[in-house]
Amino acid sequence: MLNFSRWAIAAIILPLAIGVLCAIPSFLPDATVAQLPRFMQTRVNLGLDLSGGSHLLLEASTQDVAKQRLTNMEEQVRTELRRGDPKIAIGDISSRDGKLSFMVREPSQVDAAVERIRPLTQGAGLTGQRDFNVEVVNSSTIVITPTDAGIKSAVKSAMEVATEVIRKRIDEMGTREPTIQQQGDNRIVVQVPGLQNPKALKDLLGQTAKLEFKLVDTTANPSEVAQGRAPVGSEVLPYAANPSGVPVIAVKRQVMVSGEDLTDATQGYDQSNQAIVNIRFNSAGGRRFGQVTSQNVNRPFAIILDGKVLSAPNINEPILGGSAQISGSFTVESANQLAIALRSGKLPVALTVVEERTVGPGLGADSIRAGLIASVVAVVAVAAFMFVSYGRFGMYANLAVAINVLVILGVMGILGATLTLPGIAGFVLTIGTAVDANVLIYERIREERRRGRNVVAAIEHGYKEASRTIFEANVTHAIAGGIMLALGSGPVKGFAIVLLIGIATSVFTAVTFTRVIVANWVRRTRPTDIHI
């Protein structure tokens, strides 16, 4: 039991040495780390609460939300009156000054039209308050005006959705532990740890990521299109990369498939090694895409992102598999960004960055300094206590814990994990259990000595019996940690990551590593009695 072969010792020491080496960059200044080769840059990132980071203030335009609502309303009114039964013919539709007005062609149908529109203007709440007011002017023109309360609630729900979308996008980017808060009525605060590249973040959050596929209107007169006029049922959209040289293109108003029907988006490459985005539709979207492409072989369709045409490829054959590619002069980075944005859904409203700053640690620099001092004192106190309780063995345990801390940092560095205050709590817990493992072993050895076993037998037994207990306790711990990691988010997740890493390393250092040291000492000195 106490004999370790050279190989076994090497197998135990080597991973620990690697772990400790990987922890070193975390203690070096930035400039030094930057000079190290890439694989040596294994640093633990500190979270927002510990080291601060970048702060972005995003603002949604309330008018934008109102305008969009009016556009949706227009769409709904059209469908309701033109498609419903009986049909009501309308014309002169205009949305100006934040109002939607249209004329009912048959004056006798005005009342019926108002009746049909009313349900569309009802608020979602139970208060019975209206989102829009409907009135009839000049006996045949109906004017729909959004109410203030309606706009307010629309902005509120748009902001809630936007906050969630932003949270998803930042998570997808791999940034851990951001702070995302709504501020005031129409602003969102985003804080991310570290100072690396806020531009990429700004680009990502600035994209609305409204993706649409529409057919190109090939019947349109090119010269009219160039002047911005499109035939009925079509619209003119900017198309910067248009091969014909005119930076606009006419497309049908009707949407073939939109971003809502996506299930996945990933960055990839096409045959000529150009960066593209591969997308996959859900079954309804896939079916519709297949249908439209089958009916329009040899005609072009436009891929439209945020109201701009990215590319307008030809439909060479029906696209039936439910997946498609988006091409359009991407770099690998911009393609990846678009993929992330598409995966996390479109923003319900466009956001603009109105403020950008560097912020200090969320906990306050003073608190962190105090915390550091307190931690040092805590470590010294625990180490001293272990020494006065177990003498030589206490020092072995201290050595094991010190190595354990470094190895945990090393592993976190390798994984690029972020350390936050909850993470530190996980740290404290693993160090506590690591100390506890040694306490278990040593108390067991004391017990076995009291029962009259000789030194070697007591140590052997102590390790054997205590190892089982330690193993049991850590397996249960790992189960708890695993569940928290899988289901939790934010602080629960940050805690669980450190806990799981710590469980793996602390069993190894507290049991296996101290055993090697103790065995080595026993073999060298052959003690007849031990002080424990």
Added chain:
Amino acid sequence: MKLLKLVPDNTNIGFVAVRKWAFALTALLTVLAVGATAHKGLNLGVDFVGGLMIEAKFPQAVETDKVRSTIGSLGVGESSLQQFGDPKTVQIRLPLPEQGGAGAANAVVEKTRKAMTAQFPGVTFSRYDTVSGKVSGELIQNGVLAVVLAILGIAVFSWFRYEWQFGVSTFVAIVHDVLMTLGFFAITQLEFDLNIIAAVLTIVGYSINDKMVIDDRIRENMRKYRKMDMKALIDLSVNETLPRTVMTSVTILLALGSLLLLGGHVLRGFTAAMMLGIIVGTYSSVYVSSSLLISLGLSPQTSEKKAAKKGDYAGTAERVGPRDDGAKP
């Protein structure tokens, strides 16, 4: 050198004998804790419920600690400070008064402004605004679900691996620890912020560890002393592990104590929660979860059957008592 021993050798304290009292006390305290939480509620921090954001510009760089203590004396709630852009600008987050709407918010801003101007002449509030919580409701729900499932997962593991009694007693004891911690926060009205969640998780983790150690010893002794009365056996197991229980608790309390005294204001609630949790957790391991095994009807025979069926390491334990499957405890 004489080594320190906190617990004398071969203690023989009758933990099981007082279990009725322990159960009654535990039940009473738990009911109190739940009642306090339900009645007074938790003082949820800005992280959860949102609040007021004030951006303060100072004529020169300030120490956030001074700003914190100035605001702390106003009675407007726990402030959270962050250096904002440059050392002269500090962002202050405060909880919003529960009632009163916009008027109350303005009153808080005015009160803060007055006190700050007195303390730091020349300070200006460049803007203030309301902010939402840092976490959405969905995140909180997921977090709670994760923790509950983690505790359940451990109970199920204990049950499948050994006896259902171990699963139930562990579950009850850990839930008790969490409820007591929540009760502590409800009664003291210390701010319950995101970091406290981490503290609660740590308490759960520590408590699990503690219970597993004692449970494991009980199982070991059940195999060793098959004729021993269950009460005596549990007393023996708790006494045998007592040096370890005390050593570990003291070590951790030592570490937490220094954090509590020196760790500054922000860590105080966090550390207090952990300390309380460690004490409660140790208490519930020693007095509640192990004694509960008796009330749940655990007997050496149940473990005997299972061990024989599985043929696991029972055979390697040393046999002290004679084997007698027919003995009743």
